[in-house]
Every structure is written in C-alpha cells, then in structure tokens.
Amino acid sequence: MPIAPQLLAPEHPSLDTADAVSLLPTRAVLFDRISERAASTDRAPAALVLIGLLRRDNGWPMPGSQLDQVAATFSRSVRGDDWLARSGPAEFAFLLNGLSPDAEIAAHRLVDAVADEGIPGLTAAAGIAGLSPETSAGEVHRRATLCLTAARTVGAGQVIRYSGTRR
Numbered sequence: 001m002p003i004a005p006q007l008l009a010p011e012h013p014s015l016d017t018a019d020a021v022s023l024l025p026t027r028a029v030l031f032d033r034i035s036e037r038a039a040s041t042d043r044a045p046a047a048l049v050l051i052g053l054l055r056r057d058n059g060w061p062m063p064g065s066q067l068d069q070v071a072a073t074f075s076r077s078v079r080g081d082d083w084l085a086r087s088g089p090a091e092f093a094f095l096l097n098g099l100s101p102d103a104e105i106a107a108h109r110l111v112d113a114v115a116d117e118g119i120p121g122l123t124a125a126a127g128i129a130g131l132s133p134e135t136s137a138g139e140v141h142r143r144a145t146l147c148l149t150a151a152r153t154v155g156a157g158q159v160i161r162y163s164g165t166r167r
Contacts, residue, residue, distance in 0.1 A: 033085070
C-alpha cells in the first residue's frame with residue numbers, strides 16, 4: 001500500500017523567516033534587509049559584520065543550548081538601531097549603522113563577548129564588509145564571508161575588514 005504524502009502540521013510562514021534554534025531571522029531575511037539598508041547608505045553608512053564561532057573540540061555540531069547562550073549574548077549587545085540574524089550553522093550577522101571602522105570596533109567587542117561567555121573551547125572571529133547602493137546583498141555577504149574565512153584561518157579573536165583594494 002503506497003503512502004500518500006501528507007503534512008503533519010500546517011506550514012507556518014514564520015518557518016522561512018526565523019531560525020529554528022535561535023529564533024533569529026534567517027539568511028534569506030538577512031539578504032532582504034541588506035538590500036533595503038544598502039539603498040540609503042549614501043546618506044547613512046552601514047556595515048555587515050559576520051561573527052563566526054570557532055571550536056576546539058571533536059567537531060560535533062554545537063549544542064542548541066550553547067547557540068542559545070551565544071545568541072542571547074549577541075541580542076543583549078546590539079544597539080537599538082542595529083540588526084541581528086543567523087547567517088549559518090556557526091555564524092551570526094549584524095547590520096550595524098555607521099562606518100566600517102566603527103563596525104570593526106563593535107566586531108572586536110562581539111568577538112570578546114563570545115570568549116567571555118565561558119563556554120569551554122569556544123571562541124570567535126569576524127569579517128566585515130561595508131554596504132553601498134551599487135553592491136548587491138549577495139556581494140556584500142560574499143565580501144564579509146571572505147574576510148571571516150581569512151580571520152578564522154588566522155585564529156581566534158581576529159577581525160578582518162574588507163578594503164576592496166587589490167595588489
């Protein structure tokens with residue numbers, strides 16, 4: 001007897017917009033928010049800060065309780081006009097108002113906040129990219145991810161800002 005596909009529960013529209021573990025907005029919502037915010041950056045600058053968690057252990061996925069703890073710390077750390085989302089399995093995204101150098105100061109504070117949480121073996125690194133009206137949300141995220149990857153390679157506590165220059 002074939003089994004017909006049947007939904008067990010009605011689909012809820014917020015499932016696409018909120019991360020199941022942290023209840024923060026998802027990456028898709030982040031991209032929409034970057035696009036909206038980038039349009040006004042000629043008048044009021046903004047930057048994307050990606051905080052990536054680093055673990056020194058067996059490599060198993062981070063327990064939800066620890067992700068909740070970090071998400072709560074980040075939620076307490078954002079200013080009223082800044083915005084926080086979940087960007088990946090071990091990444092959090094902040095849209096911060098202000099210039100990239102100011103975002104760099106905030107990123108150091110956020111990276112330090114992870115270390116101060118006292119979760120054994122957990123540290124963080126950060127990548128930063130400025131928003132502009134001519135740069136797509138995907139490109140802004142790619143630049144911040146590139147910087148985050150470089151920061152993670154260097155090690156815990158590192159913050160790297162995208163400068164857009166080539167040698």
